[in-house]
Amino acid sequence: MSKVVMVGAGPVGLYTAIQLKLYDPSIKIQILEKYAQYQRKHVVKIDKASFKDSHPDPKFQALLQSLEGTVPTQKIEESLKEFACTLGIEIKNETIASCEELAKNHPDADLFIGADGAHSIVRKEIFEDKKSKQNLQYVAEVKYEVQGTSRPLSLWSEAYDPLLKSNHLVVEHVGKKQENDKTCVSLRVFLDKNAFQTIKSANFKNPYQWTSTDKQKMDSQLVQTIEVWLKEREKILGDKIVDGSIKISGVKLNVYQSDEVVLEKHNKTWALVGDAAFGVPYFRSLNNGLVCANVLAKKIYSTLHNEQETVNKSFLGIKWQQKVSPLQKYSEKVKEIAQYESFIAKLKATGLGVLGKHLAYARKALFIDSTQDRNEVSVGGRLLMFGMAAAGVGYMMHKAINANNPEPKKVKNNVRRTVYK
Numbered sequence: 254m255s256k257v258v259m260v261g262a263g264p265v266g267l268y269t270a271i272q273l274k275l276y277d278p279s280i281k282i283q284i285l286e287k288y289a290q291y292q293r294k295h296v297v298k299i300d301k302a303s304f305k306d307s308h309p310d311p312k313f314q315a316l317l318q319s320l321e322g323t324v325p326t327q328k329i330e331e332s333l334k335e336f337a338c339t340l341g342i343e344i345k346n347e348t349i350a351s352c353e354e355l356a357k358n359h360p361d362a363d364l365f366i367g368a369d370g371a372h373s374i375v376r377k378e379i380f381e382d383k384k385s386k387q388n389l390q391y392v393a394e395v396k397y398e399v400q401g402t403s404r405p406l407s408l409w410s411e412a413y414d415p416l417l418k419s420n421h422l423v424v425e426h427v428g429k430k431q432e433n434d435k436t437c438v439s440l441r442v443f444l445d446k447n448a449f450q451t452i453k454s455a456n457f458k459n460p461y462q463w464t465s466t467d468k469q470k471m472d473s474q475l476v477q478t479i480e481v482w483l484k485e486r487e488k489i490l491g492d493k494i495v496d497g498s499i500k501i502s503g504v505k506l507n508v509y510q511s512d513e514v515v516l517e518k519h520n521k522t523w524a525l526v527g528d529a530a531f532g533v534p535y536f537r538s539l540n541n542g543l544v545c546a547n548v549l550a551k552k553i554y555s556t557l558h559n560e561q562e563t564v565n566k567s568f569l570g571i572k573w574q575q576k577v578s579p580l581q582k583y584s585e586k587v588k589e590i591a592q593y594e595s596f597i598a599k600l601k602a603t604g605l606g607v608l609g610k611h612l613a614y615a616r617k618a619l620f621i622d623s624t625q626d627r628n629e630v631s632v633g634g635r636l637l638m639f640g641m642a643a644a645g646v647g648y649m650m651h652k653a654i655n656a657n658n659p660e661p662k663k664v665k666n667n668v669r670r671t672v673y674k
């Protein structure tokens with residue numbers, strides 16, 4: 254009987270383990286997880302396409318359907334954990350402090366999987382943390398709860414005023430109403446490096462509160478932007494903010510990618526998946542993790558059944574087929590997906606940067622400065638702002654595509670084939 258040991262019972266780890274068990278119920282799977290309760294408490298957007306190519310088991314597919322769209326991470330965790338347990342996957346509370354020890358403690362394991370998130374110990378120790386990393390943007394993440402339901406402001410008819418009156422570009426993310434009759438709202442405020450310095454010590458575990466003491470620590474223009482958005486959302490949507498729920502954290506939006514995702518070490522095979530393998534911002538990381546997990550589960554099954562795969566090679570017009578291990582194919586696919594997704598993330602960063610700059614120009618053109626009382630913005634002002642922004646974004650996106658990637662169509666098509674095939 255084969256045995257697979259996984260570090261981390263986050264959504265991607267559980268999703269990989271479930272599929273592997275469905276492909277071969279005889280495989281023993283043990284997941285070692287640091288916390289009894291999953292720590293992340295945000296809402297994520299899951300695309301239906303991320304579940305394409307997942308195991309066709311009808312019960313599993315019904316569960317996945319219930320997770321499409323905007324969903325709290327807690328719900329994903331609970332449903333996947335429950336399903337994993339019904340399949341006989343063992344989840345043990347244990348913090349892994351050394352991968353060498355882990356390998357020694359499980360001499361009968363055929364394969365180890367690092368699904369232990371962005372700060373993966375498996376990536377650090379086994380893969381020597383060799384990775385490429387680039388900071389794309391600085392963000393203040395403002396999270397709060399409102400009573401009852403809420404929604405994002407309409408870009409066409411409602412968001413003009415707050416965008417023009419505030420000092421930064423702001424993007425909203427609103428979850429579904431929860432069982433406690435509250436809805437989570439997230440405002441992402443895009444900052445420059447100097448403004449970010451004032452909130453860099455505030456993180457998800459120790460965020461700033463919306464109190465006068467913490468407001469004094471923050472950049473005054475950022476405070477003003479948050480005030481504008483809270484006020485405008487209250488005015489337009491009637492948001493009733495739950496007392497004491499506003500939390501502000503500083504976030505650096507990075508793209509990173511482990512150089513390798515499959516390695517042999519301590520006489521064992523190790524693979525990375527999810528945030529441990531690569532991460533991109535703008536609500537894509539979990540989706541990418543799921544897409545890669547669909548591939549990994551199949552390739553582990555093939556590896557444990559000693560199957561081999563072929564790849565087409567060509568040199569100077571001579572074509573031939575070469576045998577490779579299924580995990581090598583997984584590795585190649587992850588690299589292709591990561592390359593495409595980081596290209597798209599850089600494009601989005603460029604677009605958002607340009608949009609922010611054009612909003613600043615529009616504010617100047619309309620004589621809106623940070624000290625005046627920001628009343629209604631005229632229709633002419635709205636048109637000017639969006640005309641400038643659209644022209645700027647279009648031009649810069651075009652430039653960025655050519656600068657980032659000399660052959661954008663080729664890469665895009667290649668990866669599309671890989672991801673959605």
Ligand SMILES: Cc1cc2nc3c(=O)[nH]c(=O)nc-3n(C[C@H](O)[C@H](O)[C@H](O)COP(=O)(O)OP(=O)(O)OC[C@H]3O[C@@H](n4cnc5c(N)ncnc54)[C@H](O)[C@@H]3O)c2cc1C
Pocket residue numbers: 260261262263264265266285286287288291292293295296297298299326347348349350368369370371373374526527528529535536537538539540541542
């Ligand atoms: C505010 C916010 C919003 C987001 N929104 C989206 C979105 O809309 N769409 C999207 O696709 N992505 C989104 N993401 C990203 C998404 O949350 C992550 O990509 C996803 O959680 C990664 O899952 P994972 O299983 O790879 O890692 P994690 O969720 O980080 O899970 C890793 C698990 O490993 C455990 N672990 C770590 N180290 C050890 C150890 N040494 N020993 C034992 N266990 C260990 C951890 O406790 C954890 O349970 C968002 C992220 C944030 C912060």
